[in-house]
Amino acid sequence: MAKADASHGPNTRLGHGGNDPMDYYGFVNPPVVRASTVLFLDARTLIAEDQKYNYGTHGTPTTDALCEAISGLEGAAGTVLVPSGLAAISVPLLTFLSAGDHVLITDSVYGPTRRFANEVLPRMGVTVEYFDPLLGADIARHLRPETRVVFLETPGSNTFDMQDIPAIAAICRPRGIVTMVDNTWATPLYYRPLEQGVDIVIHAATKYLGGHSDVLMGTVSTNAQLWPRLYRGHMVLGMCVGSDDAYLILRGLRGLGRRLAVHQESTLAVARWLEGRDEVKRVYHPALETDPGHAIWKRDFSGAASLFSFSLRDGVDAHRLLNALSVFGLGYSYGGYESLAAKVNLADRTLKRADAEDTLIRLHIGLEDVEDLIADLERALIAARVAAPDDLPAAS
Numbered sequence: 001m002a003k004a005d006a007s008h009g010p011n012t013r014l015g016h017g018g019n020d021p022m023d024y025y026g027f028v029n030p031p032v033v034r035a036s037t038v039l040f041l042d043a044r045t046l047i048a049e050d051q052k053y054n055y056g057t058h059g060t061p062t063t064d065a066l067c068e069a070i071s072g073l074e075g076a077a078g079t080v081l082v083p084s085g086l087a088a089i090s091v092p093l094l095t096f097l098s099a100g101d102h103v104l105i106t107d108s109v110y111g112p113t114r115r116f117a118n119e120v121l122p123r124m125g126v127t128v129e130y131f132d133p134l135l136g137a138d139i140a141r142h143l144r145p146e147t148r149v150v151f152l153e154t155p156g157s158n159t160f161d162m163q164d165i166p167a168i169a170a171i172c173r174p175r176g177i178v179t180m181v182d183n184t185w186a187t188p189l190y191y192r193p194l195e196q197g198v199d200i201v202i203h204a205a206t207k208y209l210g211g212h213s214d215v216l217m218g219t220v221s222t223n224a225q226l227w228p229r230l231y232r233g234h235m236v237l238g239m240c241v242g243s244d245d246a247y248l249i250l251r252g253l254r255g256l257g258r259r260l261a262v263h264q265e266s267t268l269a270v271a272r273w274l275e276g277r278d279e280v281k282r283v284y285h286p287a288l289e290t291d292p293g294h295a296i297w298k299r300d301f302s303g304a305a306s307l308f309s310f311s312l313r314d315g316v317d318a319h320r321l322l323n324a325l326s327v328f329g330l331g332y333s334y335g336g337y338e339s340l341a342a343k344v345n346l347a348d349r350t351l352k353r354a355d356a357e358d359t360l361i362r363l364h365i366g367l368e369d370v371e372d373l374i375a376d377l378e379r380a381l382i383a384a385r386v387a388a389p390d391d392l393p394a395a396s
């Protein structure tokens with residue numbers, strides 16, 4: 001049976017990537033191989049470890065199927081699986097940084113990435129510096145002779161700033177600086193950083209790839225040049241995953257394209273509706289024409305995800321708003337079938353922003369009927385008004 005390849009559309013590739021059913025009696029899905037021990041045929045193969053599988057931490061047919069599917073989607077030479085999205089950040093940073101090195105990290109990075117960078121990397125003798133996500137080719141001004149890694153996330157967490165990835169990669173690659181992108185928001189369906197000169201692509205597969213809020217995993221993919229180092233770095237750290245979890249992510253992948261299309265359509269409807277509300281100061285979503293990152297999003301991405309923020313005007317109370325929601329759950333994740341809301345803030349930013357003191361609500365728009373989501377938000381926004389009616393314009 002022919003495997004789907006780059007000549008096929010994304011949904012065909014999602015449906016047929018990874019395992020070949022004919023490798024396992026024609027069953028459509030791969031077996032879930034739960035494994036620690038692997039037996040060897042004889043003394044020679046045992047000593048030389050000369051067979052495809054030799055121990056559970058190094059992979060199974062189930063984890064391989066997922067790795068192959070992700071590599072195909074990203075256009076990568078190889079992919080490793082790790083137990084969480086956060087591990088997909090720590091493993092490549094630990095692999096490519098050493099004592100004396102300098103790492104540049106975008107200031108709108110996912111909070112726990114910052115925590116890892118601040119609490120672990122300095123203990124290893126690595127100097128950490130945060131940069132303005134919008135600086136593009138001006139990153140050159142921050143490079144030092146000892147800069148080894150530039151860590152990117154686009155759009156950035158909570159404020160959804162778009163980074164000019166091709167411009168940054170073009171500065172870094174000739175200097176041998178490894179660029180890493182956390183691509184969780186866009187998924188490989190809507191953005192492919194390796195095609196724009198990036199070296200390492202990271203996903204919290206926990207989110208859209210799994211899609212059902214029932215599994216934690218991370219993936220790290222890279223090009224042919226860095227693959228041996230990434231593979232070795234992953235192996236020595238022992239950051240493996242179980243085959244049951246890999247199976248769940250592979251299952252989630254099959255319908256990813258169709259899910260994302262609904263997420264995208266509903267999200268834009270909600271975001272546009274919020275832009276017209278008097279309780280809302282600003283909506284942060286790069287697919288909106290009003291967003292400062294819109295031009296880069298349009299140039300580099302082929303679609304938009306479901307996670308975005310909006311800030312509240314004075315006189316609108318975030319706690320009341322959250323407590324009044326009934327279809328939206330309150331929670332910090334995203335990418336699942338169910339809508340979520342959370343209060344976020346920009347207090348962890350290193351660089352000062354004009355909106356630093358604003359109250360931000362972050363939404364993940366799930367697969368529910370969008371009319372129900374808008375009705376839920378409308379009720380909650382009205383309930384959240386604490387200012388006297390004269391101080392706040394009437395709801396539109």
Ligand SMILES: Cc1ncc(COP(=O)(O)O)c(C=O)c1O
Binds near residue numbers: 185217
């Ligand atoms: C951009 C981004 N990267 C990584 C992660 C970490 O994923 P996990 O929760 O699987 O550790 C998250 C989680 O919210 C995220 O938003």
